[in-house]
Amino acid sequence: MAEARDLLGRLPTAGPTRGANRRKVLLAVAIKSGTQADIAHRTLLSQATVSAAVRELAMAGLVPNAKERGKVGLSRVNDVGVGVHLGFNHTTVVARRLDADFEQVTSRVGSGGLSRGWRRALPEVKQMIDEAIAGTGQQRSDLFSLGIAVPRMISPRTGDFTPPILPPWRPGDDPAGDLGSWLGVRAIMDNDANLGALAERTYGTQEHAETVVYVKASTGIGAGIIVHNNMLRGHRGMAGEIGHVTVDPEGAVCQCGGRGCLETLIGADALIAQVRAVPAMSGMATPDTLEQVIAAANARDAVCMRVIHDAGRRLGQSLAQLCNLINPDLVAIGGQLAQCQLLLEGCAESLRRFALPGAVDESFGFTLAPSELGTLAEAQGALILGLRQQETAPSGT
Template identity: 40%
Template sequence: MSASTSEGTVPSARALLWTPSDSVRDANRRKIIRAVMAGPGTQVSIARQADLSQATVSTVITELQGEGIVRVDNTEGERGKRVRLGAVRGVAVGVEVNHNGLTVAARRVDTSTVEHESVDFGSDQGGAMWVREAARLIRELAAQTGLDEEHIVSIGIGLPAAVDPRSGAIAQVAASLSWDLSGNPQSRFQDHFPNVPVIVDNEANLAAYGEQVYGAGRGRETMLFVKASTGIGSGLIIGRRIYRGRHGLAGEVGHLTMDPQGIVCRCGNRGCLETVVGGTRLLDQVRQAYAGYRMDLPTSLESMIERAKSGDVVCRRILQDAARTIGVALARVCNVVNPEIVVLGGELGRAADFLVDPLQSSIRLYALRGMFDSGVEPMVVAGSELGLLAGARGALAFALQIDRTVEL
């Protein structure tokens, strides 16, 4: 598998990853290169991520090191040596699409510096422009890395939709959106980025993956990530892999029934978690509390959180009550999955300093006690380390792992 390039002696990521070959040796090389592109790691962690034996990884790493494709740090013990990518020319991209905007992250595969940008366009306009806006930001951020769109090796996209884990097609779109997300979204990017692999998944799944690779879930086998923003979603990591379920609908905690006689949800059921602690409902509670007393009320969950941080006792109380309610729902999931860690992300993750404690207290109250009180390491509840970049960074890392040389 040649990595030659017309741009001097610097290997091309496209050549390394895209050159078709049916040999097991080349397939193993690609797996290991992809794992190292996602982030530096020890040979042990690379073997686990690439699903290869440590002996195979050791042999291939020695070969790649001789070619200058990877570097091995010699500052730690043999098992702790970290493998990093050498000078390789390529850009990896991740996109998270939300109800009213999107975030794009781009990174040269041989650096750790992530370029990112967000754009808001409103839920009423997103269906007509999300692909166009994503393509524009991808080109701009690729240029900011010092390369350009001709060096893009993969694009990961997280959508507010259930994605069929076998075909990559949209199985179900968020009920509140009138966007056209039907069919296979990959085809909509072909005019912009011909032949570049486009990998699509649910945005909460990819945010969970981002935390597992780069954030609060590093090194964990099982993780429950909750994305609490306008809606409530979650991603499950089981055995270090995203768990999607038969139809791509796993992790829809926002539609756990909290009150069978409650408010009708956008999904058509009653009393879902989202109807109790979704962003719109929390803002309604602030307006009710201040009715007749204040006019300068928060108009977004972001501004509500900022007020809570600045000492607004009403906003803080409503948010903490929401965390307790989310904890009741997550305790049910924990009793089924028994994760090592629960991570609070999304907009509410930005207020983790005063929401993790009530969230954890509620989970402890309603989950099985052995998760906290047994002799082994207790389950951890923590705030997101990646914040609102979790989805885009997870999409970037996940797309790098998918080998599509046969299709290319």
């Protein structure tokens, strides 16, 4: 049985173009099977180059011999890709044997999250990774790649946290280094909203959309932006920090040091506080978590419905400005709050009111929708990130 890692170890990351192109095509197929035209679109290679690479990979036994217009996927391999989402209140791990379809992931979800600190969370994360890999029928030694999604800004130049390092992280925390050393692979991490956008653009139905915005609305608020196949990270990885856009100059102080940030109005703590301020008017018990607020809103609790609908309207006001600036094809809403339709309804109201009509006109192709990948979006994006970084990994890794 051919193994992807064996061939990659022999293929250059740069230098001889032919080998580098084969490497790029192999990883693109590992991320998602598709026609040669699809692969050319995702790799930005010519269809002739992709066709030649596919023929060579077939000769190596890594892809089946296929007709020119048929879908290209990996032959049976043992290699496993893993994606980890380290959220504030939840941890999600997905694992997939690389010859399997992207939907055929084994997932594990933990309720601990990073709110307790990275050192305390680390043992559970390791256990979840082991369980997810075992769920694919493979072993830890079959791990091929590891990507990590984190709810903070990551420098595109160093791969480390961009200062200031905000809670739940502390100076010295190094999830990529810790997990990579334990597993014996080169791990890589990025902002979770960025990776949600990457997964939505890759695995959603709008793969060919020119500009995609993915909004993660949970404990915090962030946005990932993809333009022309490229992730918009910014000079220091701060692009898309919509949660820290000032919407009320006289508002509450945010943990970033700003005042009146969007996150202070529609982040989890703010929504819980709003509901708790009027317990006598609500038929539910005083909520302690965002999940409880969402569940009550979905059960038609009047206070929680109002709070989440208003949160959607606030979010929509900020997104309207973003739509006016970059004119996206798709705005996908992910995170916990996307589990309540009222958030999207409020968001749509404000987009219609505050955005340029042409920027949010569905008749011209604009779409506002919940994430197609649901709660696995960020972890799926992390899995893609781990595979993509193999394009530049040193030979033999």
